[in-house]
Amino acid sequence: WDETHFGKMGSYYINRTFFFDVHPPLGKMLIGLAGYLSGYDGTFPFQKPGDKYEQHNYVGMRGGCNFSHDLLFLQFCAFLGSCLVPFAYLTVLELSKSLPAALLTAFILIFDTGCITLSQYILLDPILMFFLMGAVLSMVKCNSCAERPFSASWWFWLSLTGVNLAGAIGVKFVGLFVVLLVGLNTIYDLWDLLGNLSLSLV
Numbered sequence: 001w002d003e004t005h006f007g008k009m010g011s012y013y014i015n016r017t018f019f020f021d022v023h024p025p026l027g028k029m030l031i032g033l034a035g036y037l038s039g040y041d042g043t044f045p046f047q048k049p050g051d052k053y054e055q056h057n058y059v060g061m062r063g064g065c066n067f068s069h070d071l072l073f074l075q076f077c078a079f080l081g082s083c084l085v086p087f088a089y090l091t092v093l094e095l096s097k098s099l100p101a102a103l104l105t106a107f108i109l110i111f112d113t114g115c116i117t118l119s120q121y122i123l124l125d126p127i128l129m130f131f132l133m134g135a136v137l138s139m140v141k142c143n144s145c146a147e148r149p150f151s152a153s154w155w156f157w158l159s160l161t162g163v164n165l166a167g168a169i170g171v172k173f174v175g176l177f178v179v180l181l182v183g184l185n186t187i188y189d190l191w192d193l194l195g196n197l198s199l200s201l202v
Contacts, residue, residue, distance in 0.1 A: 007122040008046035010035050026170030027124040034076030080130040081119020085109050087133040094140045124171055131167035135178045138164055139185055146189070 006028060012019045013032030021028065085106050093102035109115055118125045142157035165182060168175030193199060 002124075003122045004046045006031055006124055007044070010040075010122065011044065011046065014040070023124065023172050024170045026167065027127045027172065030076065030127060031122060031124075038075070077122060077126045078119050081115060081126040083130055084115065084119075084126075084133050087130075087137045091133070091137045091140050094137075094144055128168060128171045128175065131164050131171060131175065132178050135161055135164035135168055135182060139182050143185070143189070 009019060009021060009028040010031035011017075013029055014036050088109050089102045089106040092105040093099065096102070115129075118129075138157050138161035142154065142161055145151060145154040145157060148154060161182060165175070165179050168178050
């Protein structure tokens with residue numbers, strides 16, 4: 001059902017048709033962009049779930065590989081869903097410093113049926129999960145640079161955290177929860193710095 005919903009909105013963007021939806025626009029714009037770059041012309045009607053795509057080139061928005069263009073375009077939702085595995089691996093490795101724990105986390109995600117299913121359809125969920133996990137990974141990496149603040153790596157991970165937070169909110173408003181997580185982490189960090197009498201006020 002949702003693939004019919006969001007696929008239609010991707011077509012609206014390709015055809016420059018005005019529409020209104022309760023979700024922020026970024027996810028649907030990215031779906032439309034993926035379809036456009038992979039050769040989808042925005043003509044499939046998306047009238048009801050289960051309709052056959054037939055000759056319409058829908059795979060760019062969904063999953064798999066499209067070899068019909070000079071540039072191999074790795075399909076959008078499936079690509080973002082596959083990024084969750086290294087994101088989770090790196091996050092757990094950074095937090096626990098345990099290779100077995102990080103490998104177990106990656107193994108669980110690789111074989112998670114829900115994650116695999118969500119990532120092979122035209123949905124907002126893999127896009128949202130990509131930005132959520134990206135924000136958490138960036139926050140954890142930024143925390144690991146706390147001993148060398150204002151270094152190039154500190155600025156990089158801090159900036160990437162902001163980009164991922166903006167992406168999460170731009171896809172669905174539920175992305176505000178990861179903003180809350182990063183905000184609480186920031187408050188804790190600032191409280192710790194304020195209590196450190198060896199630092200100047202500046």
